[in-house]
């Protein structure tokens with residue numbers, strides 16, 4: 278067990294109940310992939326999450342930038358798991374009958390703006406090898422993972438400028454710029470869920486800059502875990518999805 282993980286394991290062992298365990302998906306439970314549809318939770322993670330969800334007074338939530346339907350389709354999580362998608366703009370709970378979800382209804386102006394964003398983002402991608410656009414219910418995402426540096430930089434700069442012009446929120450994650458027509462924040466969504474559940478403590482793990490919003494709402498007695506390298510406000514670190522799952526296994 279690495280030094281990072283043993284510190285984390287001690288912190289997890291001390292968490293009071295009721296406990297909310299919130300986990301980002303891409304880069305945290307699922308190793309990053311060039312093709313987002315190929316992403317899956319590491320096999321050990323599926324089993325450990327199932328055990329965590331069965332613990333008394335422990336609630337499990339995935340807190341992701343992915344669209345809710347996309348997250349639900351690929352995340353193999355147990356019944357009762359809360360799913361927060363689109364960085365907090367969408368929310369649901371997994372039940373035995375499918376998703377119990379709040380449907381996002383865009384106002385006409387927001388729907389029009391989303392359509393304009395899609396068209397303008399497609400223009401940004403045009404002629405740049407490896408740059409492509411993902412459309413979600415409340416946002417468009419310019420992906421640059423597969424592009425050469427020069428094209429990736431140009432696309433990201435153009436997307437950030439487009440976001441400043443037409444977006445309500447812009448997030449710059451790992452090889453993505455996301456432009457949303459709704460205000461959404463993982464931090465606000467996590468804090469709202471915590472309040473609803475009356476959780477005495479929250480464990481939250483994430484790998485990307487967008488997860489820093491969730492770390493920012495945590496306080497004393499909570500456990501913030503940065504997965505991988507990079508600057509962070511989190512007090513704990515796991516080197517990889519495997520290391521995180523190893524630590525969560527001790528909680529279970």
Ligand SMILES: O=P(O)(O)OC[C@H]1O[C@H](O[C@H]2O[C@H](CO)[C@@H](O)[C@H](O)[C@H]2O)[C@H](O)[C@@H](O)[C@@H]1O
Nearest residue numbers: 302303309310311313341342343422451452453
């Ligand atoms: O909050 P997350 O669960 O980490 O979701 C954030 C974004 O994840 C996906 O993009 C990221 O993962 C892809 C697959 O590994 C990778 O190709 C991409 O470069 C990453 O940024 C997803 O496609 C986005 O819609 C999510 O917002």
